[in-house]
Amino acid sequence: MSQYTITPMTEHATGAEIRGLDLSVPVDDTTRKQLNADFARYHVLVFRDQQLSTSQFAVAGEIFGPLFSQQHKDSREPGHPEVFEIRNVETAPGKYYINGATYHTDHSNHPCPPKATALHTVSLPSYGGDTQFVNMHLAYDALPDAVKQRIEGLKVVHAFESRYTPRKMRTLSPESRKTLPPPALHPFVRVHPESGRRFLYLNPVRMDAIIGMEDSAARSLFEELLMHATQKRFEYRHKWVMGDMVIWDNRSVMHQANGDYDMKEVRHLYRLMIQDDPKVWASEGAKTVAAMAA
Numbered sequence: 005m006s007q008y009t010i011t012p013m014t015e016h017a018t019g020a021e022i023r024g025l026d027l028s029v030p031v032d033d034t035t036r037k038q039l040n041a042d043f044a045r046y047h048v049l050v051f052r053d054q055q056l057s058t059s060q061f062a063v064a065g066e067i068f069g070p071l072f073s074q075q076h077k078d079s080r081e082p083g084h085p086e087v088f089e090i091r092n093v094e095t096a097p098g099k100y101y102i103n104g105a106t107y108h109t110d111h112s113n114h115p116c117p118p119k120a121t122a123l124h125t126v127s128l129p130s131y132g133g134d135t136q137f138v139n140m141h142l143a144y145d146a147l148p149d150a151v152k153q154r155i156e157g158l159k160v161v162h163a164f165e166s167r168y169t170p171r172k173m174r175t176l177s178p179e180s181r182k183t184l185p186p187p188a189l190h191p192f193v194r195v196h197p198e199s200g201r202r203f204l205y206l207n208p209v210r211m212d213a214i215i216g217m218e219d220s221a222a223r224s225l226f227e228e229l230l231m232h233a234t235q236k237r238f239e240y241r242h243k244w245v246m247g248d249m250v251i252w253d254n255r256s257v258m259h260q261a262n263g264d265y266d267m268k269e270v271r272h273l274y275r276l277m278i279q280d281d282p283k284v285w286a287s288e289g290a291k292t293v294a295a296m297a298a
């Protein structure tokens with residue numbers, strides 16, 4: 005097994021820093037198992053001092069499972085369809101699109117969303133651009149019992165773009181639209197397949213309705229849960245350093261980017277996502293609105 009050091013980044017075990025590993029070469033099975041155990045424990049792993057090509061980044065991602073296909077087909081790295089480019093893009097004079105600039109979890113409109121997402125630095129601005137994470141196990145545990153009972157068993161419709169999204173999603177290309185699945189159904193309360201711990205599963209950019217609930221009541225419940233889940237006491241805030249590869253669990257944390265840097269500077273990262281086990285998601289019942297109606 006490769007020797008490395010691991011240091012928790014918060015007192016509530018959200019985020020841990022790993023030093024002493026070179027991910028440009030494949031890791032052995034024992035190291036892989038240990039890293040997956042660390043991932044289940046800390047939810048966000050920060051690998052320092054990496055310098056990975058897109059191929060090496062893809063191999064490093066595969067330590068945690070098979071790679072997930074990207075939703076936007078037009079932002080893929082040539083030759084590496086699972087590796088996506090995150091960049092501050094000027095969409096109109098003086099206007100910039102920032103990927104992920106409000107709290108969310110990735111691709112929850114899919115029936116089996118990716119279990120994890122990883123980013124690796126290519127170029128960073130001289131200040132700002134942190135990524136924030138909130139621990140959804142802690143958020144669930146801290147809910148009043150009455151709220152836990154109220155949301156238990158509720159199913160939420162996750163669309164590509166919610167009617168209530170706090171930010172506009174980037175428009176899908178015709179090629180991307182062809183492969184977009186129908187809206188998915190997910191419970192508010194899920195059980196983590198590795199730890200057995202309960203967590204809140206929220207995504208304000210995609211949650212569009214609750215089965216059996218009026219829209220106005222659903223919307224206020226979304227807002228109440230989001231306000232609760234994004235408290236600082238559940239947060240790990242990552243300040244990027246060149247050479248970082250960060251991977252997070254899309255089930256147990258939500259994340260958000262910050263567009264608070266000089267847009268004349270380039271913030272460029274590679275992104276990839278890891279597939280989850282469809283059996284885990286299937287065990288939670290019908291996964292699309294269409295399947296529920298059938």
Ligand SMILES: [Fe+2]
Nearest residue numbers: 104108109110
């Ligand atoms: Fe994201």
